[in-house]
Amino acid sequence: MARIDCPVHCGRAVGTSEPNPLTQIASGIAAIATVVGITGNLLSTLDKPGVTVGIIVLMFLTLGFILVALLWTSAVDQCTQEPIVMTDKGPQKIRGTRYCIAGVVWKTQSDFTGFTTAWLAPWTASHDRIDVIVSSRFWEIVEISNADVFCTDDKAGRVSEYMRCYFYTDRVCKAATASAVAATVVFLLLFPIVFFIVAPFIALAIPTCALVVPVVAASAGVQYAILGAIIAGGGCAAATAIVVVVLLIFAALILAAATIAGWIAAATSSITPESSVPWEPNRTSSKLFPQISVGDLISVEGKVKMREESDELFYNLNVNIFWWVESAKLLGKVPDNIPNNPFSYVEINDLLYVSEPDGAGGMKLVNHDGCGDEFTNVLPNRCRK
Amino acid sequence: METLIRILSVFTPITRRLGICGDVGLIAGALSGFIIADFAWAAKGLYFTDKVALLNALILTLFTWIVVLFILCVQAKFTFRSVALPSLFNCFLTCLLTTFISKWLKAYSFAWIIGMVVGGLIGLLLCRINSLINRGEIHGKD
Numbered sequence: 001m002a003r004i005d006c007p008v009h010c011g012r013a014v015g016t017s018e019p020n021p022l023t024q025i026a027s028g029i030a031a032i033a034t035v036v037g038i039t040g041n042l043l044s045t046l047d048k049p050g051v052t053v054g055i056i057v058l059m060f061l062t063l064g065f066i067l068v069a070l071l072w073t074s075a076v077d078q079c080t081q082e083p084i085v086m087t088d089k090g091p092q093k094i095r096g097t098r099y100c101i102a103g104v105v106w107k108t109q110s111d112f113t114g115f116t117t118a119w120l121a122p123w124t125a126s127h128d129r130i131d132v133i134v135s136s137r138f139w140e141i142v143e144i145s146n147a148d149v150f151c152t153d154d155k156a157g158r159v160s161e162y163m164r165c166y167f168y169t170d171r172v173c174k175a176a177t178a179s180a181v182a183a184t185v186v187f188l189l190l191f192p193i194v195f196f197i198v199a200p201f202i203a204l205a206i207p208t209c210a211l212v213v214p215v216v217a218a219s220a221g222v223q224y225a226i227l228g229a230i231i232a233g234g235g236c237a238a239a240t241a242i243v244v245v246v247l248l249i250f251a252a253l254i255l256a257a258a259t260i261a262g263w264i265a266a267a268t269s270s271i272t273p274e275s276s277v278p279w280e281p282n283r284t285s286s287k288l289f290p291q292i293s294v295g296d297l298i299s300v301e302g303k304v305k306m307r308e309e310s311d312e313l314f315y316n317l318n319v320n321i322f323w324w325v326e327s328a329k330l331l332g333k334v335p336d337n338i339p340n341n342p343f344s345y346v347e348i349n350d351l352l353y354v355s356e357p358d359g360a361g362g363m364k365l366v367n368h369d370g371c372g373d374e375f376t377n378v379l380p381n382r383c384r385k
Numbered sequence: 386m387e388t389l390i391r392i393l394s395v396f397t398p399i400t401r402r403l404g405i406c407g408d409v410g411l412i413a414g415a416l417s418g419f420i421i422a423d424f425a426w427a428a429k430g431l432y433f434t435d436k437v438a439l440l441n442a443l444i445l446t447l448f449t450w451i452v453v454l455f456i457l458c459v460q461a462k463f464t465f466r467s468v469a470l471p472s473l474f475n476c477f478l479t480c481l482l483t484t485f486i487s488k489w490l491k492a493y494s495f496a497w498i499i500g501m502v503v504g505g506l507i508g509l510l511l512c513r514i515n516s517l518i519n520r521g522e523i524h525g526k527d
Contacts, residue, residue: 021461025409027396030501033415035392037422037497044426044494059423069393070460089393091390121459140436203427209437210428236433237440243420244448251452310462 006136008159009143010151011314020316022306024073029066034321036062048194052206056199063247064187067254074123079173081303081324096303096323102352102369103137104334104343105296106152106162107131111169112266122262123179128288130169132298133160133343134354135369141320147306148317152342156257160345164309165300165322166253167288171269175262178279182261190253196379198250202243209236295334295343299370302326329370397489403505406515409472410508411501412456413449413479418500420445421484425493438484445480446473475511479504 013238036058043055077083084091109129112118117125134142142149142161152160292298302325310316331352334340338347351368358364400408421441425431433441453472457463483500487493 022405022408022456023397023400024394025456025460026400026403026411028393029412029415030396031393033419033497033501034395037419037495040422040426041494055423055426059420062419070456074460084387091387091394112396116459116462124459124462206424206427208428208431210423210430236437238445240420240424240441240444243424244444247420248448248451255455 005172006139008139008161010161012144012148012161012317013143020318025070030070032062032066037370052203053195053199056202056206057195059243060194060198060247060250061191064190064254065252067251068180068183068187071123071183071258075173075180077174078125078127079177081168082305087377094305094307096169096305097144098302099138099144099304099322100140100299100301100371101134101141101163101322102297102299102331102371103132103134103138103162103345104348105130105298106133106343107293108288108292108294110350111172112175119263120259121179122266123176123258125172125266126166127169127172130165130167130292130298130300131162132165132300132342133162133345133348136345137349137369138371141304144304144320145306147320148314150309150311150314150317150319152344153313154342154344158344160343160348163320163322165302165325167328171266174269175266178265179258179262181284183258186254186257190250194250198246200237202246205242206237206249207350208239242366266374274338292328292330295340297331297334297348298328299331300325301371302329331368331370399505403509404512405508406471406475406512407505407508409453409457409475410479410504410506410511412504413453413476413484414500414504414507415497416449416452416500417442417445417480418462418483418496418498420448421487421496421500422494425496429494431493433484438488439481442477442481443486445484446477449480450476471511471515475504475508478507478511482507493509 023095039059040055043051043058082093082095084093107130109126111128112122112125131150139161142163149161150164152158152162154160300322302322304320305323306318307321307323308316309319309321334343334347334351338351354368355363356366400411403411442516450494454465454469454471457472458465479500482503483496486499486503487496489498492499
């Protein structure tokens with residue numbers, strides 16, 4: 001009954017193409033470089049005093065804008081169920097479709113797990129997540145839209161498809177938003193310093209790269225003349241090094257502000273109302289996992305969308321995920337005598353679909369998976385029992 | 386907002402086809418080329434001797450590598466171990482070629498275009514070589 005003639009579709013699907021973060025960032029940087037490159041080329045044709053300083057300010061503006069844009073992109077992604085992403089056809093809203101699946105909780109991951117997300121970059125923290133090994137009835141949902149599929153590492157015939165389910169965590173959204181706001185504020189505060197102090201200083205250094213080095217700091221103050229002379233002594237490479245170091249300090253200040261603001265927002269929004277259900281709209285922190293644990297039979301319902309994710313076996317794939325779970329029902333616990341490393345759909349099917357007397361002397365299959373037929377009837381359902 | 390996203394997504398069809406290595410090369414090339422171009426705009430008659438060009442390429446390699454590592458490890462959630470060395474090599478080749486091609490063509494003001502093209506092509510080539518050596522191996526992520 002449990003073992004059905006339904007091959008798993010693990011790994012990469014043919015023809016799947018969803019934009020990943022790196023693709024979008026590279027596209028954004030290329031677009032900004034093009035716009036600023038054209039502007040810079042036009043500006044450089046002007047022969048007016050102050051143009052050199054303006055061009056250097058442009059360099060800092062560009063770097064700051066890229067950083068701020070990255071942080072706001074993270075914030076929008078963390079706080080929006082259907083974010084707009086860059087695709088081949090221009091910006092498109094990733095619209096999730098409502099589905100329900102059932103299975104066993106295989107892994108759990110709390111928000112702000114790991115050094116990077118907890119300490120270095122709180123704006124990249126993940127929402128609370130459970131990985132559910134799905135009963136075969138729902139494999140079509142795992143694979144829908146020609147998605148790649150994560151599977152367990154098990155013997156042939158027991159390999160199971162699993163799905164990642166994210167629960168919206170308010171403090172993840174607040175941390176990302178606070179980071180973006182702080183980065184923007186610090187960027188704006190640093191701007192006058194760059195304009196009046198940093199750029200004029202660098203404007204003295206860069207001419208050391210010219211074929212004919214002008215008299216350094218002929219019209220500048222004494223302090224700039226001294227600094228300019230030092231740089232001139234080091235030559236053009238010293239000028240490049242100084243520009244690079246100052247750019248990195250500028251970026252580090254913006255990111256430090258973003259990190260600190262993210263910590264504060266995460267810490268101050270972690271007041272946790274105890275909840276009797278696994279999910280509620282205003283849940284503010286990670287009290288999910290005392291309620292849901294590995295080995296729980298569960299049904300989850302919410303918006304499913306495709307996103308690039310990574311696991312230890314398949315690395316980065318474009319898989320269908322719940323973003324976010326809107327309701328969840330605990331259906332019981334997997335008995336201790338069932339193999340659990342990893343679980344398999346074979347036993348999960350037996351636990352969720354039970355043959356019971358139909359009252360007329362026969363047997364009927366009773367569905368205990370907690371999902372209505374409306375979620376699977378629209379699918380071909382090659383794996384339905 | 387949508388107009389801004391539309392502008393930023395102009396290169397998505399290209400970056401999607403470039404893959405991870407090509408995207409890394411494109412980012413490194415755009416940044417290093419942009420700094421060289423900025424120097425050219427600011428200093429009329431910019432000229433690098435071979436020694437200065439090499440030094441500049443090394444400094445730009447370090448800068449672009451730090452930026453690329455931030456993007457890969459923090460924003461895109463790749464593990465440091467899986468991307469550190471390949472991206473360093475990618476950034477080094479990209480910065481070196483961007484600097485010297487700009488110098489040979491005497492087109493420092495357009496180093497940002499040269500950087501993007503060179504970086505994208507180097508990345509593509511590196512990924513192709515890597516996939517030939519280790520068929521089926523994909524970079525690890527968190």
